[in-house]
Amino acid sequence: MRLLIVGGLGGQLAIASKMAMDRGASVTHADGVEMALKILRSGKGADLLMVDVGQPIAELVRRLEMEMIHVPIVACGTATNARAAVDAIRAGAKEYIPLPPDPELIAAVLSAVAEDAKDLIVRDDAMARVVRLADQVAASEASILITGESGTGKEVLARHVHRKSARANKPFIAVNCAAIPDNLLESELFGHEKGAFTGAIARRVGKFEEADGGTLLLDEISEMDFRLQSKLLRAIQERVIDRVGGTKPVPVDIRIIATSNRTLADEVRKGTFREDLLYRLNVVNLKIPPLRERPADIIALAEFFAEKYAKANGMKPKPIGHDARRELVRNRWPGNVRELENCMHRAVLLAMTDEIDADAIRTPDGVKLGEANGPVAGTPATPGGYDQTVRRAAETAEAVTRALVGRTVADVERDLILSTLDHCLGNRTHAANILGISIRTLRNKLKEYSDDGIAVPPPGGAERDVA
Known part of the structure; x- marks a missing residue:
């Protein structure tokens, strides 16, 4: 973890610097924006900028964007300086740390940036x-x-x-x-x-x-x-x-x-x-x-993410119920671990009982995972249930076909691309993989839509910082 502190090291900011070093961070100091940019250009690099609110943060953000340097900024200032904190966030800082610094808050920020939670969790052979x-x-x-x-x-x-x-x-x-x-x-x-x-x-x-x-x-x-x-x-x-x-x-x-x-x-x-x-x-x-070929990892990862996001949201961790475990294991997970992580984040927020039950395990559009997957293989269907399922599927397919008649291929392609991108929460790489096209082709299509005045979902996840 490489930390670059921008601003005077007197008083409380020096204490924050020492706390970061005690937690294993490599700390470099710049007394102002120009020196910070010089350090970043030189190849020393940084994973996080901790900037005194007395520094021109808006100018720093503008210069970083102009020189295509992608690094998150955390602003620091006295706890009573509320106006400066708001201005720093509006200028582009990701977080605001009040001074004097709290050791746990410093540790949490460093951990979030360093992504120390990305440990390997392996149970499947x-x-x-x-x-x-x-x-x-x-x-x-x-x-x-x-x-x-x-x-x-x-x-x-x-x-x-x-x-x-x-x-x-x-x-x-x-x-x-x-x-x-x-x-x-x-x-x-x-x-x-x-x-x-x-x-x-x-x-x-x-x-x-x-x-x-x-x-x-x-x-x-x-x-x-x-x-x-x-x-x-x-x-x-x-x-x-x-x-x-x-x-x-x-x-x-x-x-x-x-x-x-x-x-x-x-x-x-x-x-x-x-x-x-x-x-x-x-x-x-x-x-x-793929995750669907390593079923023993699914529950272990789900438990890890459930605990992680409970803590992140200030909630008490809950166990995953039996029915929820069954739905997790039988799902195909086309988005793999990334999709499972998002699913468990939602589940932590939606769980209304003392455990994460099957009702809390939902797709991004709110459908229960069990309903999205259909009947569990090997379970007896209700009388006539199979015939009804086939009939509903045929009716749905016919309705979809009728809806396509009279539309151009370009219109249908556009809706498919934008719907897939929305399903992937804006993640271009994931969407391109599902669509079976290159990321370059996807970008060209999105630029074409944007030029035509069509709203395009913004980049999602890690892509947001480099888009």
Whole structure:
């Protein structure tokens, strides 16, 4: 956890800094906005900015956005300075910490940002075999390709490999290749020199240099532009990078981990991914099975999320009832662990009894999971129940077909894309995976809709910070 404190270190802010260090955070200090930007451009990086409300937070947020630097901001100030707290949140700060600092509040903020809750929870043999292989190769310097459906926990496993490696005390830097536009991704990875392009107002170190000595995670690498793949291949082979607009190569010492929810061999056959790059990345392949193929993990994960979100919402943790467990295990979970996490967050909030019952286990649109899944396999149906189910399904299918008549393919496609995106809570990567299209195609469609004045759901989850 890398913490950058912006502002004077006198008094209470110095105490907050010491509390953060006591909890394992690496703390750097900048006396103002300009020095903070200089530190961030230099490659030291930060996972969190803790900023004195006396600093121009709105200006800092504007400058970070202009230079495409994505890092959350927490404002700090005296507990009686309510006006400053409101202004800081409006300016773009994620949270406000009153001073003098409370140790538990500091710990909670650091934990939320560091996402220490992303521990590996493994009960199923299918997942245990993957973790054992990960542990076996973690100490090596081999590049690793982690594959699996969206939401299975590929980044969690990548962080686990980093923690088990000899680079554990060095940076772990993650880049979502699907969430950053192609024209910005090169600068994000390799950095740029001042004046290299419009808006490059100063030299900025990229993620390769920021991860020097540690691990660089290239998340959803299948979405990377083909031209940029050539530059990435050279960086992996030669262990040197060229900043955009630079005149000399810069050596780097990193370990590469890449993830993909697509089969890269198929992408090679399509001509969208370089075969030589695949060989460089796929020294070891860790294939994570979907959640539906690791049923023993479902309840363990559900219990973990139930406790996590009970605490996050100031509620007493509740056990998961027998009927609720049955519904959880029999669900297909197309969104995998990410979908299960969202489901349990809802369940914690909806549970009205002393336990989380089946009534609280619902889909995003409010339907009970049991109703969404249909009758449990092997349970006797009511007389005529099967015939009624078939008849209702046929009537529904006929009604849907009639509703499509007279509409253009483009209109139907638009509604399908927007409905899927809404179902995925705005997560572009998840929606593209369900729709069976690339994230680039999805982005182009959404831009087209937005240009036509059609409301498009904003990015959801981790994508929000980089959209």
